[in-house]
Amino acid sequence: MLIRRSSPYYLLFLLAVVVGGLAGEVGAGDVQFTVPGDAESVNSEGVVSLVWDGKEGVEYEVQQGDSVLFENAKVRYAGPDHGSVLTGFEEGSYYFRVRDAGGEWSDVVRVDIEFMDRQQVVLLMVVGGLVFLATVGALLAGHFRQRGQEVA
Amino acid sequence: MNQSHLLEPVTGIVLLVVFGGLWIALGAWWGRKAKSSEGFMLAGRNVGLALGTATAMATWITSNTTMMAPVFALKQGVWGLLAYSTASFGLFLFAPMAMRIHKLLPRGFTSGDFFRLRFGNVAWGIFLVISVVYSMAWLVTMAIAGGELVNALSGISYVTGLTVIMAVCIGYTLFGGLFAVIGTDFIQSVIILVGIVVIGVAVLTKTSVPEMAANLRADQPGLIAFFMPVALLAVFNNMFFGFGEVFHNNVWWSRVFAMRRSVAPKAFFLAGLLWFPIPIAAGFIALSAGTLGINVVNENMTGPLVASRIMGADGGGTVAGVVIFVVLFCSLASSIDSLLAATSDLLTRDGFEKLLRRGRAVSEGVRRNVGKYAIVGTGLLGWLLALPRWPIQHALFLSGPLVASVIWPVIAGLYWRKVNRNLVIAAMLLGSGTGLYAYFEIGWFTASLISVFVSMILTVAGRFVKPESFEWKGLGAND
Numbered sequence: 001m002l003i004r005r006s007s008p009y010y011l012l013f014l015l016a017v018v019v020g021g022l023a024g025e026v027g028a029g030d031v032q033f034t035v036p037g038d039a040e041s042v043n044s045e046g047v048v049s050l051v052w053d054g055k056e057g058v059e060y061e062v063q064q065g066d067s068v069l070f071e072n073a074k075v076r077y078a079g080p081d082h083g084s085v086l087t088g089f090e091e092g093s094y095y096f097r098v099r100d101a102g103g104e105w106s107d108v109v110r111v112d113i114e115f116m117d118r119q120q121v122v123l124l125m126v127v128g129g130l131v132f133l134a135t136v137g138a139l140l141a142g143h144f145r146q147r148g149q150e151v152a
Numbered sequence: 153m154n155q156s157h158l159l160e161p162v163t164g165i166v167l168l169v170v171f172g173g174l175w176i177a178l179g180a181w182w183g184r185k186a187k188s189s190e191g192f193m194l195a196g197r198n199v200g201l202a203l204g205t206a207t208a209m210a211t212w213i214t215s216n217t218t219m220m221a222p223v224f225a226l227k228q229g230v231w232g233l234l235a236y237s238t239a240s241f242g243l244f245l246f247a248p249m250a251m252r253i254h255k256l257l258p259r260g261f262t263s264g265d266f267f268r269l270r271f272g273n274v275a276w277g278i279f280l281v282i283s284v285v286y287s288m289a290w291l292v293t294m295a296i297a298g299g300e301l302v303n304a305l306s307g308i309s310y311v312t313g314l315t316v317i318m319a320v321c322i323g324y325t326l327f328g329g330l331f332a333v334i335g336t337d338f339i340q341s342v343i344i345l346v347g348i349v350v351i352g353v354a355v356l357t358k359t360s361v362p363e364m365a366a367n368l369r370a371d372q373p374g375l376i377a378f379f380m381p382v383a384l385l386a387v388f389n390n391m392f393f394g395f396g397e398v399f400h401n402n403v404w405w406s407r408v409f410a411m412r413r414s415v416a417p418k419a420f421f422l423a424g425l426l427w428f429p430i431p432i433a434a435g436f437i438a439l440s441a442g443t444l445g446i447n448v449v450n451e452n453m454t455g456p457l458v459a460s461r462i463m464g465a466d467g468g469g470t471v472a473g474v475v476i477f478v479v480l481f482c483s484l485a486s487s488i489d490s491l492l493a494a495t496s497d498l499l500t501r502d503g504f505e506k507l508l509r510r511g512r513a514v515s516e517g518v519r520r521n522v523g524k525y526a527i528v529g530t531g532l533l534g535w536l537l538a539l540p541r542w543p544i545q546h547a548l549f550l551s552g553p554l555v556a557s558v559i560w561p562v563i564a565g566l567y568w569r570k571v572n573r574n575l576v577i578a579a580m581l582l583g584s585g586t587g588l589y590a591y592f593e594i595g596w597f598t599a600s601l602i603s604v605f606v607s608m609i610l611t612v613a614g615r616f617v618k619p620e621s622f623e624w625k626g627l628g629a630n631d
Contacts, residue, residue: 044595045382046374047227049451074371083449087227088372088442116381116595128388128601131608135395135559136245142567143248146255 031060031098032106035083042112043089050096050109051083058100065095068108089113157307158460158473164306167477168313172320175485178339179324179332197410199334204411204419207334207490209426210341211403212243214290214487215297216548217427218344218434218480222455224386225435226448229368229375231383233439236431238387239394243424246398250408250416252566256627258413263405264502269627270565275577279561280502282554282580283400287495288534289551290397294488295538297452301480304453305460305473314538317481321488322531326524330410333489340482344430347479351459352433358462359443367443375439385597389552393600396555399562403494437462456480491534496526549596553587553603560604560611570621575614583607 035051050062062077062084063070076096077084093112097105115121159167199207217236224232257266263283268276295314302313324332368376398404408416438454440446446461448454456476463472500523505514514522561576587603594602 045227046380076371077447079447081447081449085226085448085451085454088229088368088375090374090377115379116385118379118381121379121381121384124385124598124601125388127605128385128392131601131605132388132391134608135563135604138560138563138567139245139248142563143252146252146567 030103031100033098033109036109040110042114044114044116046087046089046113048086048089048094048111052098054082054100060098060100062096062098068095091115157305158464159306159470161307163470164302164308168316171481172316175320175336176323178336179328182331182335183328199411201415201419203334203338204415205422206341207337208243208407208420208423210337210486211490212427213344213430213483215294215480215484217431218483219297219452219455221431221434222438223451225438226451226454228380228383228386231380231387233432233435235383235386235390236435237428238391240424240428241391242394242398243420243427246404247417247421249566250420253405253408254413254416256624260409262498262501263400263402264498268506271573271576275573278577278580282558283498286551286555287491289548291488291491291534292537293548294484295534296541298484300452301456304456305477310541317484318531318535321485321492322528325489325492326527330493333493336489337486340486343482344479347475348430348433350475351437354462355437355440359440364440364443371442382597389597389600392556392604393552395559400555400558402498403490406494406497492527492530495530496523499526550591552600553591554584556587556600556603557583557607560608564611568615570619572614572618573620575610575617579607579610582610
């Protein structure tokens, strides 16, 4: 161990852990995300739906960051609503937190945007293109073949 | 979650009462023309080009067009706009099919008639299940949208709004049949076109395309990116969903039978042309949300929210609310009435006359009464299923693989003299099954595509593996 149990520094360490944990509980914002329900979630459409609890008539602020430290954080919403649908995300990990005016930040949620495998997408697109051409072709071929004929 | 209402509840109630009363009065007035059950179901088989085009276009402008197209744009960006507009291709391709349908079934009543005569009772039964399930899903999504619209715009409870809109649509369809449906469609199509243009212009007065593009690049780059898998696949998925909806459903076949023979192909083609820009315009509104600082809380209400914020920003809140209400009411009503009429025709003609009565003669009075009970029953069932307020997109897209599986059987049935019926049946069943599997295992954006692919393989196989010959004149023996 880096710190011996008999050492006074160990006691200080334990105290710091306990106080830090309590601070985490007390300092955690009154506002928390209810959607997404988990701290980490995955989305394949590039859409992040956020819903948070909290009082009515209060202004909220939602931040988006590239990491849990929220350096270069971007404000994605500021206002009285309790939710926001954010779209147009490219692949990557995105972190969000919310607070009411003057309050503490909520727990952070992370959303990973993961698209379908590129090869799978290309394959399905090719299938789609072929089916489209075949469908239009069959219909038009039948139409021109039958157009001048009487029903027999 | 909360977003303020654009209309006072009293204003919402007044609008519901005024429009509801007006539409029912129109239904009763037009209904005088229906002297027989054929007149009630098929508007005398004499609808001309203007009304034919308007009814096809208005029916296809559903609340999904005005409310889901913005959701597609919000979530899938520019590709989402294009994905939605590919639904017009179904109308284009139905134009030549309309010609063929008129030729083969000059006295036809329903799409079920065609399936029963062409492929036999087993295929007909599967077709009826698919058609009724899809029609009810469509009806339920319209009903849900109606309740949500009234609630979002005016604060009137969801159940009240849902109930009033359904009651109005049932009322005028009951009084006027397809005459009322087509007549109100004409008025509704004009209102919708004008309303969409007004709202689109209002958006452009608040922002510009370059400004929107810059904002999207900064905050929502995925909406203008080329490789967005869900969006790209949605282009094909939506297109095949649209093909399946139009090719199989009695909403469209009844219009073919209602129009004059020379009119039907032109009407469907023109309707497709007029419909094509509507979802693009509706979706464009949603792309401006970020630029204008509009926060979307409920994605299903993106269109009405953005439109109301833009038009209400200059102090015209109530006027904006009224315009949006009227446009969305028209888009809802123009589809709900068509569904009620066409589904009741299917239940009356195929369910009651052919299935229950086994083709025995039915008096005119009994046929009309059964038809009316079917309208009320379909509407009531739609209302009941809408009460839980499901997510709209899920309710409708689940039926996508079902209808996509019927695309190739319809083409084969209309144009191929020889095809193996058992393989056609397998095409519908396996197409539906694999499509539903894809829906849950891969995603909604692949379901219709995979369904039509499987169905195509089996149907084409049916042309070469023990094909059975069919005499086209067998379709003309309608009773």
